[in-house]
Amino acid sequence: MVQIKAQLVQILRAANRVEKKFDAFTSKQEEVCFQTFSPAKNDNELNTLLENVKDCAQIAKRIEREDLRSTVRSFVRLFMTRELAMKFSWTGLGPKRQHTKQVFKGHKLKELLLHVLQFTCYKHATIDIVEKAIKVTLAEAVDWDGGREERRNNITTPLKENDSDTDEDTEPCEED
Numbered sequence: 001m002v003q004i005k006a007q008l009v010q011i012l013r014a015a016n017r018v019e020k021k022f023d024a025f026t027s028k029q030e031e032v033c034f035q036t037f038s039p040a041k042n043d044n045e046l047n048t049l050l051e052n053v054k055d056c057a058q059i060a061k062r063i064e065r066e067d068l069r070s071t072v073r074s075f076v077r078l079f080m081t082r083e084l085a086m087k088f089s090w091t092g093l094g095p096k097r098q099h100t101k102q103v104f105k106g107h108k109l110k111e112l113l114l115h116v117l118q119f120t121c122y123k124h125a126t127i128d129i130v131e132k133a134i135k136v137t138l139a140e141a142v143d144w145d146g147g148r149e150e151r152r153n154n155i156t157t158p159l160k161e162n163d164s165d166t167d168e169d170t171e172p173c174e175e176d
Contacts, residue, residue, distance in 0.1 A: 060119030
């Protein structure tokens with residue numbers, strides 16, 4: 001009887017090890033499948049991505065960050081390139097309040113985001129707070145992927161004739 005119990009314990013331990021290895025393998029497989037997910041470059045690609053989304057919990061694991069705004073930004077960046085995100089605004093209004101952008105307010109991606117957030121620690125966030133984070137994320141899309149640095153480098157301010165870094169009374173340094 002003692003031998004049977006010992007063998008049974010060994011079998012159970014082996015089964016637990018196999019189960020743990022299987023769980024680790026399947027979770028790695030899910031991650032590998034999801035890592036092939038690339039952000040959409042245009043509306044057609046975005047619609048295709050949205051039609052093929054199956055596991056919102058897996059998306060939630062991938063995008064969840066320390067704060068809601070970072071989580072929303074991570075979500076949008078997962079689905080859209082910088083160029084595509086710059087074509088959206090909350091209301092569709094661009095510079096000078098002209099309808100030059102696509103409306104995000106009623107887009108399928110917004111609905112998916114709200115659903116995915118239910119699998120994160122932000123599931124109790126109010127719609128108003130989430131919408132504010134979306135608005136900021138879309139407005140800041142221009143700065144993604146070095147966009148801010150690019151703008152800074154393109155800004156040149158021409159010097160006037162009288163502008164100088166030195167005073168007129170100062171003599172230039174001589175090189176040795």
